[in-house]
Amino acid sequence: MKRRDILKSASIIAAAPFLSSWTNEFSGYTNHQSHNGTKVIQRFGDGRDWFFERRYGMFVHWGLYSIPGWHEQHQWRGREERSKYVQLAKHWNPKKFNPDQWLDLMEEAGMKYITVTTKHHDGFCLWDTKQTAFNTINTPYKKDAIGMLADACHSRQIPLCLYYSIADWNHPNYPNQGRHHELPPQSQDSPDWDKYMEFLKEQVRELCTNYGEIHGFWWDMNVPEHKDTSINDMIRKLQPKAVINNRGFDEGDFGTPERDYDSAANEAKGFERLTEACQSVGMESWGYKKDEDYYTDRHLISSIDRYLARDSNYLLNVGPTGEGIIPPQSSEILKRIGLWKKTVDESFTNVQTDADLINSPGVLVTKRDQSVYIHLNRMPVGNGIKLKPVTVAPRKATLLNTGKKVDFVVN
Structure with missing residues (x-):
């Protein structure tokens, strides 16, 4: 996969750049601010x-x-x-x-x-x-x-x-x-x-x-x-x-x-x-x-x-x-x-950044509702990408760039 690829996914991903959707049971976690180490930039209100x-x-x-x-x-x-x-x-x-x-x-x-x-x-x-x-x-x-x-x-x-x-x-x-x-x-x-x-x-x-x-x-x-x-x-x-x-x-x-x-x-x-x-x-x-x-x-x-x-x-x-x-x-x-x-574009639209869901150089995460988007700007050095703390399998994992399904496992 190319560096510019984006994956839509959750859990442990057995591939590189992509993005995926959470299950409904995990929607509460994806909106939980205390897990987000990034600062939320306040709007002007005008x-x-x-x-x-x-x-x-x-x-x-x-x-x-x-x-x-x-x-x-x-x-x-x-x-x-x-x-x-x-x-x-x-x-x-x-x-x-x-x-x-x-x-x-x-x-x-x-x-x-x-x-x-x-x-x-x-x-x-x-x-x-x-x-x-x-x-x-x-x-x-x-x-x-x-x-x-x-x-x-x-x-x-x-x-x-x-x-x-x-x-x-x-x-x-x-x-x-x-x-x-x-x-x-x-x-x-x-x-x-x-x-x-x-x-x-x-x-x-x-x-x-x-x-x-x-x-x-x-x-x-x-x-x-x-x-x-x-x-x-x-x-x-x-x-x-x-x-x-x-x-x-x-x-x-x-x-x-x-x-x-x-x-x-x-x-x-x-x-x-x-x-x-x-x-x-x-x-x-x-x-x-x-x-x-x-x-x-x-x-x-x-x-x-x-x-x-x-x-x-x-x-x-x-x-x-x-x-x-x-x-x-x-x-x-x-x-x-x-x-x-x-x-x-969906990975940039009305999303929150999340600095805590993954700790890997060149990998960024955005999320919205039940969807999590993994942005890879470097190829992973291992066999996959691990998200934490994910214990519930997502409904699907998709490589947005191509629409192809991505394999995943939950430990």
Whole structure:
């Protein structure tokens, strides 16, 4: 069996990845909270609770860097002068951008919401902002890409979340000091954090007032010493359904482990707070890369399963081309993952995690009513998987990925 397989089962299982149903006599145990060693993440009790239902979303990195097709940090990693990089705006004309095509793919992939870059570190804005001329309106395209996507999302009742980079390699008031993901000091700039914050707040106000209902705000690249809770307060006042991540000006609503780099997040049985992991289909860039080295389906599915099975949300990223098309390789990966997710989705839907029912590396357990779902992300080293303390035989054990029956015994 493959690593991405999920078993629906109980008792001692004589096979690898799968899931199974408890007998009616055992339904009381499956709901017994004292046996669950994982922390139950409390809901907000307000409009932000959509986040607990949607779980799996599409992340999109798109901007001027999509034109050369090398890296979303093209300007910084390539040490390209600002005066040269901004010339890419003269070539921004994504005539093939069709937001409904993006959303069609999103839904086929089993995703339930979308998060898109409004402004990445390069400072180029994909909406009709009045705070800087460095935006999509002042290009050959002359259209508000965020507005187009927002309209499509609203018409289809798809939650829209907005990514915004606090770091800005173009704005003269942003204090670029050569720190990680920053340009060296620019002689023509006038660094002034207070003025830059005025600019940032007005941009956030635009995004929160001009595009209908927004369901999330995804900050990135804040300088740690700069905290200002009033900004998130403003977002919550203007967009009460918006969840906010922890990379901005306070702790936000949820944590954001990235690209499986966080080993603690990988190995934990559960999370102490609401979490949304993020990963990209490509190994080298979040934005479009012409010669991208893609992760295998197996790796991505294993990653998705490890987080969804621990009550975390998950964003899987694609980088559209400069023309606005999601590359065929990326699309096919998402579609194949969507087929897998469709077959095993019941193991992530309205379930509880259970850290005590099994103690084996690479194995996670979710449960709902009389069903227990065993998620194997590593092949077992023995002849089977042992659940404890199970003394009553389940009605059946099934490999969800294939629908095949699985043998089991009860000792």
